[in-house]
Amino acid sequence: MHPRNVWQAMSRPGFLLSSWPWRSVLYLLTGAAAGIAALVGIVTVAVIGGALAVVLVGLPLLVCVALAGIPVASMERRRLALIDLDPATDQHRTPSAPGLWAWLRTRLREQATWRELGYALLFAGLLWPVDALVVTVGLLFPVSMVATPLLMATIGGGDEAKVLKQWTVTTWPGAFGVAVLGLVLLVLCAYALGLAGGARAELTRLLIASREADLDAKVTELASSRVRLVDAFEAERRRIERDLHDGAQQRLVALTMTLGLARLDAPPGPLADQLAKAHEEAGKALEELRELIHGIHPKVLADYGLEAAVADAADRSVVPVDVGLELPGRLPEAVEAAAYFVVCEALANVAKHSGASRAEVSGGHRDGRLVLEVHDDGGGGANAADGSGLTGLADRVSVLDGRLALSSPPGGPTLLRVEIPCERTDPCA
């Protein structure tokens, strides 16, 4: 893998022959140049603005000074690509409305704007001289030392050469010795320049393009795309449920009805027996379809909410279930659906694996969260991790910022607890 930034490059062999030392030099050089430009620009606008402030014309100019950090930081983030390939995004929000006024209001209220102004002032006042100094020392000194024999041959006329304008060398071996020393120094300085460039880039990133903010933005985007996926999935469930109900189910009911009438007409005999069989089969198909539709998205959940849907799930459970759920009002659809399917899965597990004789579903809405608990008096030893349906449900709950906890020591009892933050909707609605 290619190094992503100067730090990684320096930790590997081949740094000296790579482009990274030159990238560092270029970064520091352009830093010096840009710093001078920023200094001149900010000082000029500030002085003119200050002078004209008395006649009010200067005030907008002073606002421009306050915003000076934005273009400076934008340029600095682009320059960062010279030495650090990770993208550096800005931390500004998008203005809520179009137009200059909304943009200005957003920018002046943001912390990022003021951080960037601080950076711009630091850059114009302190950082660029440092950049310039580092490049001068780190590049000029060794290069001029390496060039000593050349200097001796040309300017010195073969007799003498001044090294760094300090020491005089008069012999050829001495001159070449200095050149060799210069080469060694060049190697050292390449690392020093890389170090300086890397540190400088880190400082810039820290002040105006921190990695964390970037990461936060990515996490937010990921979370919201996950929510969108779950919503789409839920909508699709409803569509399938509706299509099955309005299409296949109605036709099957009509079919059983027709068969039922035909049976009334048929004289006793083999035909009547065949009809009876067909009628029975159609009835079974209808029953299976009904269960299927219910499993996809139960109507009672949409019509009457979680409390009724849980009571219904308890009614259908093989193991007797006590329900102590109190929810005055409705919850957001996604929360109701997730909670309902958790209860169904939990009750199915109780029936299949626990060997329990009783189960209890309890909970309610407290302190802005839906809390649901499913207890059973079975043998315990349930594990949410070993590929049970609970893993998928835990994911669904976590999409809603909720938590699913399972306590099931061997020997029991088992307790499943779900918490989902949500607001209750109006009971009258």
Next chain:
Amino acid sequence: MRANRPLRVVLAEDSVLLREGLIGLLTRCGHEVVAAVGDAQALLVAVAEHAPDIVVTDVRMPPGFQDEGLHAAVRLREKQPALPVLVLSQYVQRAYASELLDSGDGSGVGYLLKDRVGQVEEFVDALSEVADGGTVVDPEVVRQLLRRRRDPLARLTPREREVLALIAQGKSNGAIARELVVSEAAVGKHIGSILTKLDLPPADETHRRVLAVLAFLRA
């Protein structure tokens, strides 16, 4: 067996296929469908216009395809508590049944799974039972309720619970006796015992039967 008197029926069902099928079935069994409509609003209008003997309605209907049919039925019962209503549902749930049974005193109410219309004779029997003021609850709901142990019914013996479940399905004493293979007198004795245990004071026998069913459903 009950003599099926001809009934004037208002039918509400949004699926044309099923509506036509039901009209055919009801006509076939000697009843008259005086109006067949496709949504809840039209149902209210049709009932006001035709004053039928019984209303048969689907739960899910336009425009929202939620429980409009059920709400229309409950509203009709609020206005005319004695109007017999038979509700057909794609899926039986206690929540729907309770809402319906809470309208009026619970007599003259039926709540059946849509599948039951295929069992033509049972369906037509249930229709007549409801029209005569009985309460008919789908065996599926009854079965769900029996799975749970309910405290007000804890005092009933298993046999008495069985009898109560059959009453809830709209069966007459004779039908219950045949189903359980006991004498009709034994069924009567069980019913008396159930009514006593549920603290239902002696009054008109059919009305107490309805109350017993309601106690059973709400337990």
